[in-house]
Amino acid sequence: MTSSRYTVYSSDIFLKDMKRFIKKKRFTKLKQDMEDFKNDYLVTGNFKGSIITEIDSNLLYKVRMANKTINVGQSNGFRIVYHVDYNTKTVVLHTIYYKKEENLSDDEIIKIVELYTS
Numbered sequence: 001m002t003s004s005r006y007t008v009y010s011s012d013i014f015l016k017d018m019k020r021f022i023k024k025k026r027f028t029k030l031k032q033d034m035e036d037f038k039n040d041y042l043v044t045g046n047f048k049g050s051i052i053t054e055i056d057s058n059l060l061y062k063v064r065m066a067n068k069t070i071n072v073g074q075s076n077g078f079r080i081v082y083h084v085d086y087n088t089k090t091v092v093l094h095t096i097y098y099k100k101e102e103n104l105s106d107d108e109i110i111k112i113v114e115l116y117t118s
Contacts, residue, residue: 006089008042013112014093021078021098029069030078034096037065037080042091047084052106058085060094060113062106067098076100081109 010018018034021027041048041063049063060083067077081094081104094113097104104112 004045004089006043006045006084006091008038008091008093010093011095013095013115017096021096027067027069027098030067033065033068034080038093042082045089049080049082052081052109055083055113058083058087060084060110062109064099079104081112083113 018030021030040046047059047061049061052060052062054060060081062079062081065078065080076099078096078098080096083092083094084090085092095104095109
């Protein structure tokens, strides 16, 4: 972890996933929750979550985020997958999914990231 500021980008897949969830009435606070997460953790370099794999000496993370709209904890909330490039001080948000609707394996997540990075 470092005190340097990171620039956060969103992949097309992430933006599509966010749009789909925001359209659902039960996820009304997701946009603000995501902004809070980006500002509190990603921009500041305070990365959290499980490391899925290493890509070119950079790390791919999966982190839990609570669904505050319906007040469920992190275990039944969202999963956010992001990649940190320490050399360029950038973070790429790859996908977000709702644990109660789907559960992606690490291999499936890696395939999603490979689609974006290829």
